[in-house]
Amino acid sequence: MSSNNPSTALTMSELAKVAGVSKMTVSLALRGNEKISAATRERIRALADKMGYRPNPLVQTLMANLRSSRPANYHSTIAWVTAFPTRDGWSKHWVHKLYHQGAVARAAALGYKIETFWALAPRMNGAALTRMLRARGIRGLVIPPVADPGTRLDIDWAHFSCATIGYSFTEPRLHRAAANLREGMTRALTECLQRGFKRIGFALPANTDARVNHSWLAGYLAWQQFIPAKDRLPVLLAPDRLEDLLPKWLGAHRPDVIISPNFEFLKWLPSLGKRIPEDISLVTLSYPDAEDASIAHISGINQNNVTIGEAAVDLVVSQLQHNDAGIPAHPRVMLIDGFWNEGATLATTAKEPAVRLIKPAGRKRTKNNAL
Numbered sequence: 001m002s003s004n005n006p007s008t009a010l011t012m013s014e015l016a017k018v019a020g021v022s023k024m025t026v027s028l029a030l031r032g033n034e035k036i037s038a039a040t041r042e043r044i045r046a047l048a049d050k051m052g053y054r055p056n057p058l059v060q061t062l063m064a065n066l067r068s069s070r071p072a073n074y075h076s077t078i079a080w081v082t083a084f085p086t087r088d089g090w091s092k093h094w095v096h097k098l099y100h101q102g103a104v105a106r107a108a109a110l111g112y113k114i115e116t117f118w119a120l121a122p123r124m125n126g127a128a129l130t131r132m133l134r135a136r137g138i139r140g141l142v143i144p145p146v147a148d149p150g151t152r153l154d155i156d157w158a159h160f161s162c163a164t165i166g167y168s169f170t171e172p173r174l175h176r177a178a179a180n181l182r183e184g185m186t187r188a189l190t191e192c193l194q195r196g197f198k199r200i201g202f203a204l205p206a207n208t209d210a211r212v213n214h215s216w217l218a219g220y221l222a223w224q225q226f227i228p229a230k231d232r233l234p235v236l237l238a239p240d241r242l243e244d245l246l247p248k249w250l251g252a253h254r255p256d257v258i259i260s261p262n263f264e265f266l267k268w269l270p271s272l273g274k275r276i277p278e279d280i281s282l283v284t285l286s287y288p289d290a291e292d293a294s295i296a297h298i299s300g301i302n303q304n305n306v307t308i309g310e311a312a313v314d315l316v317v318s319q320l321q322h323n324d325a326g327i328p329a330h331p332r333v334m335l336i337d338g339f340w341n342e343g344a345t346l347a348t349t350a351k352e353p354a355v356r357l358i359k360p361a362g363r364k365r366t367k368n369n370a371l
Contacts, residue, residue: 010053018051019044030055032076032320038137045323055322078107078140078316079133080116081155083169084147087118094288095305099144099165102309110317112140119153126154134159139325140316143169149211158326161319163312167213172327175319177311179303180335181212181285185219187340188259188283188301196349197281198227201255203236203246208261216261216285243268250274257281257346263288263295266345277347287341299343308336 016023029036029044082090090096143164163175202220284300
């Protein structure tokens with residue numbers, strides 16, 4: 001039986017009859033509910049694909065509304081697949097803990113639970129991890145940022161609904177939830193300009209720039225095209241130790257404020273005789289959202305990391321509900337805007353008023369530039 005013709009769409013009842021199971025069993029199997037054995041879930045999904053079964057979107061919406069009106073019951077596990085040299089290495093990073101916190105909370109609200117799997121464990125490889133996950137009936141995977149950009153996981157992706165977090169996991173190209181870093185740079189620059197700063201410097205390690213797909217750098221360099229040439233400071237993009245290059249860069253270019261994702265400037269600048277913010281202001285692009293009081297006062301962008309973790313789960317659950325699996329032909333990227341944390345390291349006003357932004361000249365509308 002085929003259902004390519006919408007007027008003769010295969011129903012769940014018909015699929016259940018062919019499969020020799022109840023309609024409820026089909027419903028649970030297609031949603032990955034672990035009450036149904038892994039073998040039965042796999043058989044029903046394969047049969048549904050073969051027969052061209054597609055869920056009715058109106059019925060799905062109705063059922064989703066009904067489920068949301070009552071407490072969510074557990075019905076499946078989503079794997080949190082880490083790729084750090086040690087089992088718990090990821091949890092040493094505060095940003096990863098916030099991603100995980102958001103993912104766990106969102107999964108629970110939707111009736112799932114998050115379980116961590118270490119992809120780089122001894123004697124573990126992609127095939128072994130695939131077998132382990134499938135044996136557990138796990139169909140949803142979240143890949144948080146990896147320790148080394150470019151890390152590949154040889155998982156058989158065809159069996160899983162996946163999403164990754166951030167920019168460091170690049171192959172294969174999966175659906176992605178990430179901070180809107182370019183918008184974060186724009187907001188940081190805007191805050192500096194509104195307070196009168198004009199010599200705004202940007203500094204970061206080259207490996208950090210690579211991990212974020214050059215998003216901050218792109219935003220900063222684009223902004224520089226619209227300011228006077230005399231106020232365009234070269235980026236301090238350090239291939240190795242940023243602090244070793246800092247004194248020369250400060251002396252040569254005399255920034256009024258430094259924008260950077262590195263908290264270490266809170267130590268480096270005072271060690272060079274610079275008071276923050278009296279002598280030089282500091283803005284972070286990645287507010288720590290942590291309990292460390294020594295850095296909690298820094299001004300800058302809070303990337304909204306808990307919400308990013310939630311968004312990654314939403315991407316996975318959406319695929320599970322639509323029975324989508326494998327490497328997507330057209331990956332979706334969900335960008336989450338951060339928000340400004342006032343802090344105390346950006347002076348209220350600059351010593352000298354800032355020069356207004358140079359706006360690009362207007363163009364006459366012609367047939368060739370209608371876009």
